[in-house]
Amino acid sequence: MAQDNLIEVITENKLPHYEPYGWHHWPEHPWLAYQFRRGLGETQEGGGAVSEVFQAASRMIPGDLESWHKEWKHIADRNWTRGSEAEASGHIRTAMNCFLRAADYYRQAEFFLKPDDKRRLATFEKMEACSHRFLKSLNPPGEIVDIPYENGVPICGYFVRSPYPVAKQPVLICMGGLDSIKDEMWFMQAKGALQRGIAVLMIDGPGQGGTLRRHGVPNRVDTEVPIGKCIDWLEARSDIDASRIAVCGSSLGGYYAARAGCYEHRLAACIAHGAIWAITDLWGEASEDHGLSEHIKWVFGCGSMKESMKKAKDFTLDGHLDHMQCPFLVMHGGHDVLTVSQAQKVYDYGKAKGKDVTLRLLNEEETGAEHCQHDNPTIGQEILGDWLADRFGIDQRALMNSGSTPFSL
Secondary structure: OOOOOHHHOOOOOOOOEEEOOEEEOOOOOHHHHHHHHHHHHHHHHOOOOHHHHHHHHHHOOOOOHHHHHHHHHHHHHHHHHHHHHHHHOOOHHHHHHHHHHHHHHHHHHHHOOOOOOHHHHHHHHHHHHHHHHHHOOOOOOOEEEEEEEEOOEEEEEEEEOOOOOOOOEEEEEEEOOOOOOHHHHHHHHHHHHHHOOOEEEEEEOOOOHHHHHOOOOOOOOOOHHHHHHHHHHHHOOOOEEEEEEEEEEEOOHHHHHHHHHHHOOOOOEEEEEOOOOEHHHHHOOOOOOOOOHHHHHHHHOOOOHHHHHHHHOOOEOOOOHHHOOOOEEEEEEOOOOOOOHHHHHHHHHHHHOOOOEEEEEEOOOOOOOOHHHOOOHHHHHHHHHHHHHHHOOOOHHHHHOOOOOOOOO
8 A cells, every 4th residue: 555644755756757646746845746736637627727737837936835826826817807808708608617717726826825814815715706707607507605504604605506407406515624625626526416417515614715714713523513504504495305415525524524424314425535534643743844734723723733633633533433324435546645544444444333335546547546636636526426426326327318508517
């Protein structure tokens, strides 16, 4: 099995080159190379153009976070402007494409800014504005929603029905993890579900996206609570099949989704898109110079890595996965630069407890072997989408023959 924590390894080859986990652009700056690989992969799901992404990279100073922000924002702004002009001219498909690219570019531009940088929320909300303009042109249109949560604070989200003429549709609740957000779920989970007749609710839960940035809500261990609020909201709709609601979490969301599946038994299926057995197995010894320490502290609502890891001790599936009742997919990259052993631990424990758990490790030859399939998100969406469609009893051949909208995906 591939070793854990490859993200910290500087490869012997210092030139841009291909690794089992995908294109490695700046070997001496592996955290930046990882994020670039993520942006590059998402181009194939509409989150960019290959030439634009490489153009931005060619203008960056390797390792310089200010140039990272500047160049991603440059191509984001360009697509925003072009999309606005296309929309005004009635060229709606071009506008949609531009706004979708710009959304992912703004996400990259925002990522390495400090939590208290005044540009951070502004860049994040520009990303959301792009998503909103893309979603409103879908047919049926996507909905920007605030799901009632706690203390008057909402869970920020997007709801999109699939483009097929099915009155009551099954639903996938899509969420990220430590750093992935509702807007990025389109490229990682949601598009594949919609293509298979499954509506999606993309959310920023506690410690994520707009729920963290606008409302200051850190993460929580008992993720069945916010997911339960999402299910309450979905059950109140007349256009979904409440007996077929699933949840998928990417990266740290692999823990969030699994924990929710252990105790929220209204869920019909659960997917860990990148599995986490215990957070402290990953970061328990991490210091303040860890590549994501600032983000970890922000998400956990703590002042230091030590405090964050004290809180993180409760974020484990040990003793909890025993309560899972629904089918459970663990999908993981076989050369995940963060961890591979975590996926095996989750699967082995689930099997030992007699759970309906499936492990899918993607290998170097097929690609998609990176963390959350960032090197090839298409294959990730295909695997999780087909697994879920099978669990929901969806006949994809019949669905494709049922007719779809002009803006089918």
